[in-house]
Amino acid sequence: MAKMEFSAIVPVAGAGMRLRPHTHTYPKVLLTVGDKPIIGHILDELSEAGIKKIYMVIGYLGGKIKTYVSEKYPRLDVEYITQDEPKGLGHAIWITRRYVKGPALVMLGDTIISADLRLFLGAGEDAIGVREVADPRRFGVVKIEKGRITNMVEKPKNPPSNMAIVGLYAFKDSGLLYKSLDRLVTSGKTTGGEIQLTDALALMLHGGHKFKPVTIEGWYDCGKPETLLETNRYILNKKKHVSRAGNCTILEPVYISPRAKVSGSVIGPYASIGDGATVESSIISDSIINENAVIVNMNLSRSLVGPSATIIGRREQINIGENSEIRFDKAVCEL
Helix, strand or coil, X not given: CCCCCCEEXXXXXXXXXXXXXXXHCCCHHHCEECCEEHHHHHHHHHHHCCCCEEEEEECCCHHHHHHHHHHHCCCCEEEEEECCCCCCHHHHHHCCCCCCCCCEEEECCCEEEECCHHHHHXXXXXXXXXXXXXXXXXXXXXXXXXXXXXXXXXXXXXXXXXXXXXXXXXXXXXXXXXXXXXXXXXXXXXXXXXXXHHHXXXXXXXXXXXXXXEECCEEEECCCHHHXXXXXXXXXXXXXXXXXXXCCEECCCEEECCCCXXXXXXXXXXXXXXXXXXXXXXXXXXXXECCCCEEECXXXXXXXXXXXXXXXXXXXXXXXXXXXXXXXXXXXXXX
């Protein structure tokens, strides 16, 4: 059997409401985890799997995403499709129907998946990535019998199982997917006010289409501050960077960008310091300091500091967005 040539669809149009204030002015997928933004890890995985063509669905602050990808991944063949209104994941996939032909891989832009995608793509049939979770009500959920998916439902109040869909899908013939999405869009059916991909797949399933469940162990959510920090810890443990900074104590694992300025500080464990960031006379652990942020005389743990934010003073935990400024040596906080 000839090897199927997959293209990838990566929806990154979401506003990232659960990551405010960072996402007021910055796309969620450009927030740092480990040594690079979320979208960088996703593009690395796709490249390693041999994906040649990527269709990226952008919307909110999409221009910043395009700038990052063109600068950091100039050799990738990426085409951008704009979702003008946030009508849901199913709608985001549906608007790519005039561009994507043949086999397609859908990989969501708000999770990092550590798996051999080549095995997933080589399953020889349509496949959906799944994983057992404690509370499946927040996800699309599948029921599995005899190695086949027999039912699926989006964010159910009474889940049929604990097996959640992890945001990774492979389709041998994307045309069949688009026909189902067409039916869904034409019918006007929504779940939670949005056109859901799970509902389109359920239509296919109930029409006799078969889906193979593929268990994905390495599934890391980037949708909330606490899960972003958990994912950061995983990546730092996995990649084991050797970081150095003058006049500093480094408690591995950490990542310090070569373009960051760090001095007189204790960094780590589990700290990521982004491009152009400045850290002086501070203690930073279990935290993400995004690009061009300035941290002076701070003790931060389990904190997210947005791009170009400035914090001067002393505090034990903080969550501050892009271009904000807080000075604890003043009577008034500047935000």
